[in-house]
Amino acid sequence: xxASGDPLLxxxxxxxxxxxxxRVVEAVRGISFAVGREKLGxxxxxxxxxxxxxxxxxxxxxxxxxxxxxxxxxxxxxxARIDEAAMRDxxxxxxxxxxxxxxxxxxxxxxxxxxxxxxYLIHHKAEPAEARRRAxxxxxxxxxxxxxxxxxLYPHEVSGGMGQRIMMAMMLIPxxxxxxxxxxxxxxxxxxxxxxxxxxDDLVSKRGMGLIFISHDLNLVASFCDRVLIMYAGRIVExxxxxxxxxxxxxxxxxxxxxxxxxxxxxxxxxxxxxxxxWLDAPAP
Amino acid sequence: xxxxEGLDVTxxxxxxxVHAVKxxxxxxAPGEAFGxxxxxxxxxxxxxxxxxxxxxxxTGSIVVAGEAQPPHRRRAFFKQVQMVFxxxxxxxxPRHTVDRILSEPVAIHxxxxxxxxxxxxxxxxxxxxxxxxxxxxxxxGGQRQRVAIARALILExxxxxxxxxxxxxxxxxxxxxxxxxxxxxxxxxxxxxxVTHNLSVIAHMCGRLAVMNAGRIVExxxxxxxxxxxxxxxxxxxxLRASLGYDRRAADQFETYD
Numbered sequence: 001x002x003a004s005g006d007p008l009l010x011x012x013x014x015x016x017x018x019x020x021x022x023r024v025v026e027a028v029r030g031i032s033f034a035v036g037r038e039k040l041g042x043x044x045x046x047x048x049x050x051x052x053x054x055x056x057x058x059x060x061x062x063x064x065x066x067x068x069x070x071x072x073x074x075x076x077x078x079x080a081r082i083d084e085a086a087m088r089d090x091x092x093x094x095x096x097x098x099x100x101x102x103x104x105x106x107x108x109x110x111x112x113x114x115x116x117x118x119x120y121l122i123h124h125k126a127e128p129a130e131a132r133r134r135a136x137x138x139x140x141x142x143x144x145x146x147x148x149x150x151x152x153l154y155p156h157e158v159s160g161g162m163g164q165r166i167m168m169a170m171m172l173i174p175x176x177x178x179x180x181x182x183x184x185x186x187x188x189x190x191x192x193x194x195x196x197x198x199x200x201d202d203l204v205s206k207r208g209m210g211l212i213f214i215s216h217d218l219n220l221v222a223s224f225c226d227r228v229l230i231m232y233a234g235r236i237v238e239x240x241x242x243x244x245x246x247x248x249x250x251x252x253x254x255x256x257x258x259x260x261x262x263x264x265x266x267x268x269x270x271x272x273x274x275x276x277x278x279w280l281d282a283p284a285p
Numbered sequence: 286x287x288x289x290e291g292l293d294v295t296x297x298x299x300x301x302x303v304h305a306v307k308x309x310x311x312x313x314a315p316g317e318a319f320g321x322x323x324x325x326x327x328x329x330x331x332x333x334x335x336x337x338x339x340x341x342x343x344t345g346s347i348v349v350a351g352e353a354q355p356p357h358r359r360r361a362f363f364k365q366v367q368m369v370f371x372x373x374x375x376x377x378x379p380r381h382t383v384d385r386i387l388s389e390p391v392a393i394h395x396x397x398x399x400x401x402x403x404x405x406x407x408x409x410x411x412x413x414x415x416x417x418x419x420x421x422x423x424x425x426g427g428q429r430q431r432v433a434i435a436r437a438l439i440l441e442x443x444x445x446x447x448x449x450x451x452x453x454x455x456x457x458x459x460x461x462x463x464x465x466x467x468x469x470x471x472x473x474x475x476x477x478x479x480v481t482h483n484l485s486v487i488a489h490m491c492g493r494l495a496v497m498n499a500g501r502i503v504e505x506x507x508x509x510x511x512x513x514x515x516x517x518x519x520x521x522x523x524x525l526r527a528s529l530g531y532d533r534r535a536a537d538q539f540e541t542y543d
Contacts (some may be wrong), residue, residue, distance in 0.1 A: 032487065083347045160325070175296070190324070190524065190528050191324065192324075193527070194527050194539060195536055198537065223530030224531040255457065263512060267489075270460035270464055271460065
């Protein structure tokens, strides 16, 4: 947990701006948080800035987008100050990222095994045979039943759930300290989603990895993560223990929770979220 | 209102043929809201498309409002049965204004009084007349889905087929669209068939549901049974368990059902 010991990553006053023709869009507006060796959820609706937050940690925001932060401390290194070459050593090897849809994140003309082995070779000096062996081990670690066979498949030959496990294998093979998962299971069926989450869960507890889990699904985050940040219009409006999300205080969080239909609590009419302009500039919790 | 019996849908020929729907049967009473739930590839959308007349390659029998339906539907059928699609970004013509989108069905069916109908349809879905001359790109996802619902309702159909109508929307917008659909059904005594992967949306909207897996209807039950968590089939119990949130121990027990 972040509360005990040093956090892995400390973000202070992060801003992300996209200049447009007539105005500057402020996608993230001065947020601060810390992640330890835990599962931290970031929840919000479309446009809340949750994905941009994840991307700006890895410095994946392209110009004209501008990222500024007072500090982006990762293991004693200020990510906001180092040059691009130093960033490349961190990106992928120490902090990695899993995206929503494996269909668009895997190279379609390369077998999945070679892609995983390549991820290892880029970060380690090793023989190709060694990389292959590690890739097979990794496929087994994400519970792919027949790694030898899957190694030689192309991305179009695997299902969505398997594709997402392959993505995770590729991201995990350099043994990162922190993983940023941006809606990693939103494209999957609920049962497959649970299995993929179980793999992530085990990796966090066994390897002591930190996980930033970005999602729009409140119930999922409440049941999966340790802590949750709720984002609205580029700000963090509330931070709470995931298990106690239902006791949330902020009217936005409460409104979101009430607007969800629930199997166990039938209502005649779903509550519609009333947005209060005051939320936009309220101080962070 | 709707009777489907022994519905079979196969795509392709020979060894690569996919048997998407296998011997599906169900009935929907007038004014009822019936849900079909399943995971991807279960055949739920294929059933709905066959019902809507969008896929003529099926065998079995489909009876709507007392009339057996041929594979290719007549125009009068679409006056009674309309469909709302999943993706409000894809289902509206990007270069047609809302006015044109709504006037097309009126013109096709020669209903006349296009102006009055369009104004009323927009009001009913909670969009004012100000939206009438906008293009889809000037609307949010929720507003687009309201236009799609208005387009379906403008013919005053008796049956609405809904294919994942809110899965592309944020939860707060989903609540607005679901409330709208509940209200419209009550006011117009519509019959709904709602296809979704989301059990809580079905629980909120429907009275009865069918659970599909690998092309078959594995179980039919009432929403009361679903809420009481007493499904008969192991597959349904697993689906229900997975829908209630993450549980490390439950994840290990999941099986693949074919």
